[in-house]
Amino acid sequence: MDDEDEQQNEVLIGGSDGYDSVVDEEPLTARERVRTCTAKLLQITNQLQIANQLQREAAEGKLGCEADRGVGQRFSSRDAFRDAVSKYAILQGRNLTYDISNTKVNQRLGVKCVEGCAFYLYGAWESRRATFVVKNMQLEHTCHKNMKRNRQLKSKWVAKQILKVSKNRPHWPAKEIVETIKRAFKVVVQRGFAYKVKYASHKMLHGSMHDHYAKVGGYIAALKASSPGSCVELVTVTKLNKQPAPPPVFQRLFTCFEGLKKGWVDGCRKVICVDGCFLKTFLGGKLLSAVGRDGNEQMYPIAWAVAEGKNNLSWEWFFEQLKNNLGLGDGEGVCIISDEHMAILNGVTNVLPKAEHRHYARHIYALWHKTYKGDELKLMFWKIAKSYNMADYKENLETLEKLDPDATNAFTAYNPRLFCRAFLDTTVKSDVITSNMAVTFNGYIINTRTKHLIYMLEEIRASLIQRLVLKRMEMHKCSSFLCPNIQKRLEKEKNKAAYCDVMPSSETLFNVSYQLDSLVGLADPGKNRIKDPYENPSKPGHLTRTGMEITCNNCQLKGHNKRRCGNPTSFASEPLTKKQATAAQPQPQHPPTEAEAQSHQ
Template sequence: MIVNRVFAYKVKYAAHKLLHGYMHDHYQKVGGYLAAVQKSSPGSHIQLVTVESKLPTPVFQRLFMCFEGLAKGWKEGCRKVLAVDGCFLKTFLGGQLLCAVGRDANDQMYPVAWAVTEGENNLSWEWFFTHIQTFLDLGEGDEVAIISDEHQEILNAVSNVLPKAEHRHCARHIYAHWNKTYRGDEFKLQFWKIAKSYSMADYDQALSELAEISTDAAEAFKKYNPPSFCRAFMKTSMKTDAITSNIAETFNGYIILARTKHLLYMLEEIRIGLMQMLVKKRQEMTKCTTALCPRIQNKLNKEKDKAAYCNVYPSSETLFNVSHNMDQLVVNLEDRRCSCRKWDMLGIPYCHACACIFFLNQEVEDFVDPCYTRENYLKAYAGSIPPIEGERYWPKVSCPLAPPPIKIGPGRSRKNRIKDPFENPKKPGSLSKNGIQMSCSAQVSDVVNAPAHHDISAQPTQLGRGGRTILRGRGARGGQQPQTGRSLPPSSASGAGMSQSAGPSDITQVGTQASSTGRAQGRGAGRGRRGAGRGQTTRGKGAPRGVGVLFGDDGSVLTNVRGKSSREVAGTTTTMRSRKAMSQQPTNYIGGLSSSQQSNQPHQTQ
């Protein structure tokens, strides 16, 4: 049965009406839901903003939510770092959800607050940061780091509300803009090498290397304000080296299904998900037996292994010189500082500091910053989000509220999204390879269009199933060997039964004949051990495989020849001797040719 499109939409609308009612009825319940949340968690911060309109009831505009358990956990168990971002709500009413996400002691996301707004603008972001500042006691932003993309509204709001905070820009978003002009793997690696440099010495060296590649690329890099996204310029008091807002993007992906629902259902799904997350993570950490969090302990173990390559020269009980990778650094265990600034910024001893600590026969775990301990992690997840009763038990609150107006832009609505300039029109969502340097994984050099490197140098005894060579881990179907005129090494020549006095012309000729036979063997023996190839029976025994190339009395190549049988090859009838007779008669093979057959071969001169 074929259903009309208009009829299908009417059925969908009727089903949605039966399940959720009208949008006006849905927003009439917002007051009762907020009262129920406030009743179960009195210390939570909830703020509803409405606007007046021509309608008799106020219209919903914004809603801020921050539960007491999350705010208390962030203050007591997390570093003073917040990643902020906005994401779209996927309903016909539109709007955006703003979020602030922190990092716990295990270096994972810790959602703190979120808000539903009409969109990203100066007023909404400033209103959001004002509530965060009040409820989290941030003051003017002293010793606080804010990480975000380069959205102009976020930049304005942070400078107005938290003027003393360190505002870090997301390096991934900056690279996306810079990469549109300077594409290629070489530019990509150099960009992240500069951004991830901890010290000014490493930063200047990496920037000079970029200038050697392209002076314009280095000048364009400086225009993006490097102190806002390069580690070499950042403060060390926050104990984090994060230069991307990926942690906020992670939360946006965590609630992606909730964002497809209407207001109350979305807020309930977020609350239930975070309520379960707090309990689950607290239970998992109670099973941990180490003093440090698991991810931090794994990172520390890797640095311990690298410490074996460091040479330590003591100057005093707490001051050392360390040489590592042709570089010399100074480590101060008392101040917990190192010339590379990795220990200063993260609070985790890197290989230079680990080597000095081992020199004093002490434990490296004792020199890790307390913000990474298991005890601090449990403080962050000690709180909880209280459960809420169903709609029938909500307090009866008179809060007339109308849904936000549906936004309809001028002109025809856009059906297709705005595509990237380098996006392939035939493959939506995938970028083209324009400007990308192509190379092969088996090739040592990265030179584009370099000569072929799959040299067929395997002996006939090292052909696998289907005629594929298995020497040196390179798989090939026995293609023709390139005529480079090089002689095989002694080990290879002896393994194939080849005389070491054979000239380049002999090697080239034999290699060509072996390649043609290898492909013929691949068709017959490559697909399964039971069959001998397409259209051939399995009776009898075939020619001996893995010995060399088999020739007839007249010098012609025999392919797929059966024992004690005759077959016409190139118009000549040739009889093949049995394997037993061949094994009894001494034969001196040179690249698959017997001594008797060499006499029939014409002599080639180079």
């Protein structure tokens, strides 16, 4: 059994990467444990496969490790010789260094191992043969293999070896890269080295950032050609004080597709959650997003923008773009939901002064919870925030004051009118006070944010297209009149309504009692149906015979009935009815009884 098999057995039996590792502090169900162990086993299997592949390539000579073939070996160039030395040092686990490096005299290179080791390698350029030749070599080592330090293990060299893997796995975690290098090359590296490897492989695959951002103009032109109604607005900065003038520098990019804009205007409530998140590249920047709620109470991305940061200028520019594309006007009838970032507050005030601006209750609770902890206080916070009327709001606030007066003062200091349901404007017809939609979108694109501009925007576009198609297919399969989530919510409300007693007070006023609580409210009186002028009010739904022309059953003439008929002959010739015939028949004669005979006497 070789070392690699022993390592595999160690991993599968136990250890830091096996089944004995702690996955989470909270208790997990059996199904979650199975899923976690399966995921770890697949991760270990992938690492072993990659490491074995690299070792097979080294054994087959695909890595070009030919430095041990003897004196006189030729190389096409000095760099090819250096590359062969690097691969030899890495695969053999030797910390080799260059003690001679002279580019002026025959491009000489001398290689040695650690101090006290007999290994030596010397090569130079031969002008007569136009090739780089190994002149002298001593390949026997008197030192031990080194797994912690190898100066020839460069990030660019490793990036070349794992380039195919990096192309298939652009989000390859640094922890797995460290483990793969350890298994394949027997060298222990730090996580920082793994990030350098990821950067080098990314640069090999996608080129430099100057070339990348030079393609932004073409990308915008392609989007506008395929969707003329979409808005893609680019903002650049040019330094005019320099001569010659440098190329423009990217600053912001706003994107709002025509389909998303039309869907929000026609089919969504006028609620917009805005938020910003970090871009996880070495260039930095922020992604500003505006997310609505669709008919199924799920996220509906409206627009997003890449900006230099979350400042007053960027947010005000973002709200201006939203206002122009969605036709928001001065914000009347629109609700903006955000955190308490001052740049967002200033942007909404300047661009949409008449919009209702709500604050994330979850964000306020996070600040309030830093000082006032405990499950009981947490429960009271959300009871107050989710109270639908002033009576419940005041009652819950008084309960909180009895528990902790300081917590009550801190709660009211955050201006409850901005995050409590009891103070919301009913024009928008939405009781949203949390940041669920914006946070959901940020989590939805968390892996996408690790890519550079064009790749990130294209992946967001493709993922949203796929999401909209799936949602449309789900709604086609839905058999209920309402959306699935709304139907579930309605069924819950029906179960609660079964415990309510409703007593009408007038046509539009009703008294609703639930246990010890009573509520008097107005109901929609509706409109009565327009009745037919000949409809009988005592028999709704049945028409009277008013206006109909009658026919006489005696003379068969129109305009009168049988009672008022003046033609008796027709009446006499008419056959008798069954009742009349029975009455006209003579009664049969019976002999008198003894009682009748005595009564006559």
